[in-house]
Amino acid sequence: MTYKSLEEFFKDNKKVALAFSGGVDSAYLLYAGLRDGADIKAYYVRSAFQADFELEDAKRLVADLGADMEIIHLDVLVDPKIRANSPDRCYYCKERIFSTIIKKAKEDGYDILVDGTNGSDSYDDRPGMRALEELKVLSPLRLAGLTKDQIRALSKEAGLFTWDKDSYSCLATRVPTDEEISQDKLDKIEAGEDYLFSLGFKDFRLRYYQGAARLQLKEEDLAKVMENRQHIVDKLKEGFSAVLLDLEVR
DSSP states (O other), X not given: OXXXXXXXXXXXXXEEEEEOOSSHHXXXXXXXXXXXXXXXXXXXXXXXXXXXXXXXXXXXXXXXHTOEEEEEEOOXXXXXXXXXXXXXXXXXXXXXXXXXXXXXXXXXXXXXXXXOOOTTXXXXXXXXXXXXXXXXXXXXXXXXTOOHHHHHHHHHHHTOGGGGOOOOOOGGGGSOTTSOOOHHHHHHHHHHXXXXXXXXXXXXXXXXXXXXEEEEOOXXXXXXXXXXXXXXXXXXXXXXXXXXXXXXXX
């Protein structure tokens, strides 16, 4: 089923739980639900795969909107299928996270769970999408045909600080497929990315590669990384065996 607008969706679905990340899409969906008079509650799952700043952004957005949010703490690394980091890791992770939200939301009286998948998101090679389909999670942005660019424009119009927020995939994506994920690796990756953020870099990735840090940056940032080369090397070698610059830029 498709909808002409989010307003139409929330007219049909007046009470929903939202799998909330604090990113561009789920932030706008939360705003739209409140705007359109829905009883919408946000559920943020705090796991080892989310960077600390993501939770802070989520808290800020919820405070700005006067929305209701519950934080659920979940240890995803206890699941050996997730730790193993196979090509289907995202499926197992999404299934565990969304099943946890569904259980808690039902206890709170919410029978419908929605998420921020939008009209620009592809189903190709995205095993996590399969978990959403199996669990019958609805994606109002996608159902209303809203693309990422449209959501950013609407978010800016609505005054949401998230409108120009860079996309930020979970920390688990920094570890190569089929290499086991550990808390130690995730901590090193997050600390390294936090340092690069502090230098003013945006929209980059620090990949874990055989104990080394492999940096993927935008082409316009290459000069800046060379200007700060020694500082970056000194800092990142506190947690990594080497620092590599990937010339296949983002």
